[in-house]
Every structure is written in structure tokens, then in C-alpha cells.
Amino acid sequence: MSEVREVDLVVVGTGPGGETLAGEAARAGLEVVAVEKHLVGGECPYYGCIPSKMMVRAADSLAEARRADRLAGDVVVTPSWAPVAARVRDEATADWDDTAAVERLESAGATLVRGVGRLDGERRVVVTGADGTTTTYAARRGVVLNPGTRPAAPDVPGLADVAYWTNRDALRATELPASLVVLGGGPIGCELAQVLARFGTDVTIVQHGDRLLPRDEPEAAAIVADALADDGVRVLTGTSLARVEAGPDGQVVAHLEGGADGGATVQAERLLVAAGRTPNLDDLGLASVGLDPAARGLEVDARLRVQRPDGPVPGLWAIGDVVGHGAFTHVSMYQSRIALADVLAGDGDGAEEASYDALPHVTFTDPEVAGVGMTEADAREAGLRVRTGSTALESSSRGFTHGPGARGLVKVVEDADAGVLVGATVVGPGGGEIVGLLALAVHARVPVTTLRQMIYAYPTFHRAIETALGDLDA
Numbered sequence: 068m069s070e071v072r073e074v075d076l077v078v079v080g081t082g083p084g085g086e087t088l089a090g091e092a093a094r095a096g097l098e099v100v101a102v103e104k105h106l107v108g109g110e111c112p113y114y115g116c117i118p119s120k121m122m123v124r125a126a127d128s129l130a131e132a133r134r135a136d137r138l139a140g141d142v143v144v145t146p147s148w149a150p151v152a153a154r155v156r157d158e159a160t161a162d163w164d165d166t167a168a169v170e171r172l173e174s175a176g177a178t179l180v181r182g183v184g185r186l187d188g189e190r191r192v193v194v195t196g197a198d199g200t201t202t203t204y205a206a207r208r209g210v211v212l213n214p215g216t217r218p219a220a221p222d223v224p225g226l227a228d229v230a231y232w233t234n235r236d237a238l239r240a241t242e243l244p245a246s247l248v249v250l251g252g253g254p255i256g257c258e259l260a261q262v263l264a265r266f267g268t269d270v271t272i273v274q275h276g277d278r279l280l281p282r283d284e285p286e287a288a289a290i291v292a293d294a295l296a297d298d299g300v301r302v303l304t305g306t307s308l309a310r311v312e313a314g315p316d317g318q319v320v321a322h323l324e325g326g327a328d329g330g331a332t333v334q335a336e337r338l339l340v341a342a343g344r345t346p347n348l349d350d351l352g353l354a355s356v357g358l359d360p361a362a363r364g365l366e367v368d369a370r371l372r373v374q375r376p377d378g379p380v381p382g383l384w385a386i387g388d389v390v391g392h393g394a395f396t397h398v399s400m401y402q403s404r405i406a407l408a409d410v411l412a413g414d415g416d417g418a419e420e421a422s423y424d425a426l427p428h429v430t431f432t433d434p435e436v437a438g439v440g441m442t443e444a445d446a447r448e449a450g451l452r453v454r455t456g457s458t459a460l461e462s463s464s465r466g467f468t469h470g471p472g473a474r475g476l477v478k479v480v481e482d483a484d485a486g487v488l489v490g491a492t493v494v495g496p497g498g499g500e501i502v503g504l505l506a507l508a509v510h511a512r513v514p515v516t517t518l519r520q521m522i523y524a525y526p527t528f529h530r531a532i533e534t535a536l537g538d539l540d541a
């Protein structure tokens with residue numbers, strides 16, 4: 068018989084948002100239990116953003132060195148993965164050890180419980196530890212779910228019978244394969260394909276859509292496809308895998324389907340599956356609170372309260388990738404602030420409501436692809452009267468002086484009736500930094516007339532925004 072402990076709040080899953088929320092709720096005086104089955108902090112610090120961006124940084128340094136011959140004379144580049152793997156192990160992940168995060172959580176006053184948390188009715192969570200013992204927590208305020216996602220395993224015949232990499236394996240790699248097939252041309256596929264190609268791996272991306280990065284502007288995807296091709300990556304769009312099988316010497320043989328290469332095979336030392344994510348909702352006890360146990364996401368209101376058909380589930384909030392407003396760390400963190408305010412408000416309403424109108428995202432390829440708000444297609448679908456303006460980054464003064472590696476664009480999407488930007492895309496070196504200005508414009512609904520009156524420093528990449536705004540009239 069499981070012991071029942073009463074606390075104020077239980078947080079199930081400590082992704083970036085859950086970890087923060089648990090700590091802040093404890094600091095605010097609540098008795099908080101945070102339940103984590105793996106590493107405190109979630110995917111981002113150990114298998115996602117942070118180690119992957121260290122890899123990107125390393126690969127970009129190789130690419131810049133290779134551009135030197137056109138700018139500054141000969142540089143001999145001899146790539147080595149050893150310093151990258153060491154940085155990821157020692158600096159990013161402390162060898163996949165979460166001691167520092169646990170100390171942060173505990174010094175805030177929260178209690179960490181290692182194990183798998185499952186809902187067991189409203190405001191109740193059962194935690195099963197590694198040794199099989201269970202403890203039941205009754206939460207006076209309620210429960211926050213932040214269980215995140217795991218790599219999706221697409222329904223490709225033979226996949227279950229071959230050894231393949233997911234992001235977790237790729238980010239722990241101490242040696243790189245000579246050849247790699249990447250299934251999926253989303254952010255994970257594009258970032259990692261470019262990194263490995265720059266270190267000498269022969270990379271093929273298999274993407275079943277008609278282009279890479281389908282959530283971004285098509286012009287942005289086209290630039291990334293060219294950049295990847297320049298790095299030697301074969302990009303096969305409109306293509307999927309008919310089946311995979313083990314080849315000689317531990318290799319994987321991928322049988323292609325669709326596209327120009329349909330019917331052909333690609334043999335590679337490794338297969339990386341980066342074909343989307345599966346939410347960790349299947350073993351969470353959703354049915355015990357009246358939610359669909361087969362749900363692929365949780366519906367929440369603007370204060371992150373979980374909704375079922377008859378209204379909000381009492382005392383239940385959800386944040387992060389599982390609520391479907393963008394699988395990004397900054398979304399998880401943003402939602403944690405709003406959900407925490409609602410938790411602390413008790414029977415009242417938290418002060419803030421979530422809005423995703425100015426949600427930014429950055430894919431850290433070279434060039435970076437950064438977007439905020441709506442794409443042109445989103446805006447047209449929303450029925451807005453749309454005007455767009457764009458300019459090639461390489462034709463700006465900064466692009467001209469920068470030379471190799473300057474290819475990119477700024478594209479702005481205007482709601483012409485309101486005279487404000489509803490979306491923008493920046494592709495280029497530092498695209499993720501440049502988009503900050505446009506994110507503010509979309510967020511604060513700064514009139515386009517005001518944006519045009521600004522002074523943009525010369526010669527900067529962000530000055531191309533002025534040119535793109537001028538193009539709205541064209």
C-alpha cells in the first residue's frame with residue numbers, strides 16, 4: 068500500500084520550464100515536489116539546445132577557417148571531433164550529470180523525487196522509483212505537467228531491427244561516422260547534418276516534404292538547401308524510406324521511395340532519425356483525470372490550465388512541448404512564468420495570459436534561419452490583407468564587405484490594414500540576433516511608419532530591415 072504525502076504542488080517532469088517553476092514556487096513559499104525520471108533540466112541541456120549549439124559553434128569555426136582563403140590567405144583546416152566531444156561532456160553536460168541542477172532546485176527549497184510520475188486522479192500523483200516502490204502525493208494546489216517529448220520512431224519497415232541514432236546518440240558521439248543518412252529535414256536534421264558534414268562525414272538528408280524546414284518561409288529553406296549542398300550534403304526532398312535493413316560491416320542500407328532517387332539505396336555507417344517528436348503522455352495517467360489517454364498533446368487555456376471537454380481539470384497545468392505551441396526552450400520557460408503566477412494566485416487568476424503572436428524561433432544552421440510570428444502563407448491563410456517586403460542580405464553593404472558566407476535575406480510580412488508587421492524572417496550570419504529587433508516590432512505592434520523612421524546603423528546586417536520595409540511598397 069502506497070504511502071500518501073501531502074504537499075502544495077507536484078511538478079511532473081523537469082524540463083527547462085518545470086525546473087524553473089518548481090524552484091520559483093518553492094521560493095514563493097510552497098511545499099514543492101519535483102518528479103524526474105532522468106535528468107533535471109530535461110532535453111535542452113543534455114541532449115538538445117546546449118550541446119548541439121556547441122557542435123554548431125565548432126562546425127562554424129571550421130567553415131569560417133575554410134572561407135579564409137578568399138579573405139585573408141591560406142589556412143590549413145584539419146578537423147578533429149575530440150575537442151567537441153570533450154566540451155560537450157565536460158562543459159555542457161558535466162558528463163550527463165545533473166548534480167548542479169539538483170542543488171539549484173534543492174537550494175530553492177523544492178524536494179526532488181527520482182522516479183516516474185503518473186496522475187492518479189485530480190491533484191494526486193503516484194511516483195514509482197527505480198526500485199519499484201511507490202509514493203503517492205496529494206497536492207493541495209495541484210500538479211504541473213512538464214514531461215516533454217522523445218524522438219518519434221516513424222513507421223518505416225525494418226527500422227526497429229537496425230541500430231539507429233536519435234539526437235541522444237548524436238549528441239553523445241565521441242567519434243563521427245564516415246557516412247550518415249539523416250531521416251528528416253527539420254531543425255534537428257538540418258543542424259546536425261551540417262555539423263557532421265563540416266567535420267568530414269558524407270551526409271544524405273531524406274526529407275519527405277517538398278522542402279527542408281517546412282515551417283519556415285520557402286525562400287529561407289531554399290537558402291539552407293544551397294548552403295547544405297555547398298557543405299557537401301545530399302538533400303533528397305520528396306523522398307522517404309521504403310524500408311531499411313542492416314548492411315555489411317554494421318552499415319545501414321536505406322531504400323529510398325519517391326522523389327528523383329526513388330528506388331535507389333543509400334548505404335551509410337549510421338542512420339540518424341530526426342523525424343519529429345512523440346510527446347511523453349502515454350504513461351502519465353491521463354485517463355484518471357478524464358483526459359484522453361491516447362492524446363498527442365494537452366489542450367490548455369491562456370494560463371496553461373489543462374482543459375477537458377467539460378472544462379478545466381481542477382488543479383492541473385501543463386507547460387512545454389506537450390502543449391503544442393512550439394517545441395522550444397523559450398516557450399517552456401515563458402509558459403512556466405505564466406503557469407506559476409496562476410498557481411500562486413490560488414482560487415484567483417494569474418496576472419498574465421499567454422500569447423504566441425510574436426513567438427520567435429531560430430534554426431542554427433549557417434546561415435541561421437530566424438523567424439517570428441506568421442509566415443506569408445500563415446498570414447494569407449488567416450485572411451489578412453498581406454504585403455511583403457524582402458531583400459537579399461548579401462546585397463546589403465554589410466553583406467558586400469562580409470563576402471563569403473553572407474548569403475541570406477530579410478523578409479517582412481505586414482498586415483496592410485493595420486500597418487503593422489505580423490511576421491518576419493531573417494536568414495544570415497547572426498540571423499537569430501537580427502530577428503530580435505523584428506520580434507519586438509511584432510510583439511509591440513510598432514507601426515511600420517515608425518519602423519521606417521528609425522536610424523539603422525551603417526553598415527550592419529540589421530540595416531537590411533530598412534530595405535525590406537522599403538520593399539513593402541513595391
Ligand SMILES: Cc1cc2nc3c(=O)[nH]c(=O)nc-3n(C[C@H](O)[C@H](O)[C@H](O)COP(=O)(O)OP(=O)(O)OC[C@H]3O[C@@H](n4cnc5c(N)ncnc54)[C@H](O)[C@@H]3O)c2cc1C
Pocket residue numbers: 079080081082083084085102103104105106107108109110111114115116117119120182183184185213214215216234255347350351386387388389393394395396397398399431
Ligand atoms: C537536438 C535538439 C536541439 C534543440 N535545440 C533547441 C534550440 O536551439 N532552441 C530551443 O529553443 N529548443 C531547442 N530544442 C527543443 C528543446 O530541447 C525543448 O523544446 C525543451 O527541452 C523544452 O522541453 P519541455 O520543457 O517540454 O521538456 P523536456 O526538456 O523534454 O523535459 C521533460 C522532462 O520530463 C521528464 N519526464 C517525462 N515524463 C516523466 C514522468 N512521467 N515522470 C517523471 N519525469 C518525466 C523527462 O525525463 C525530461 O527530463 C532542441 C531539441 C533537440 C532534441
Ligand SMILES: NC(=O)c1ccc[n+]([C@@H]2O[C@H](COP(=O)([O-])OP(=O)(O)OC[C@H]3O[C@@H](n4cnc5c(N)ncnc54)[C@H](O)[C@@H]3O)[C@@H](O)[C@H]2O)c1
Pocket residue numbers: 221222223250251252253254255256258273274275276279280281306307308341342343344393394395428429430431
Ligand atoms: N534551433 C532550434 O530551436 C531547434 C533545434 C532542434 C530542434 N528543435 C525543436 O525540436 C523539434 C523536433 O525537431 P525535428 O527536426 O525532429 O522535428 P520536426 O518535426 O520539426 O522535423 C522533422 C522533419 O522530418 C520529416 N519527416 C518525418 N517523417 C519522415 C519520413 N518518414 N521520411 C522523411 N521525412 C520525414 C518531416 O517532414 C519534418 O520536416 C522541432 O520541431 C523544434 O521545435 C528546435
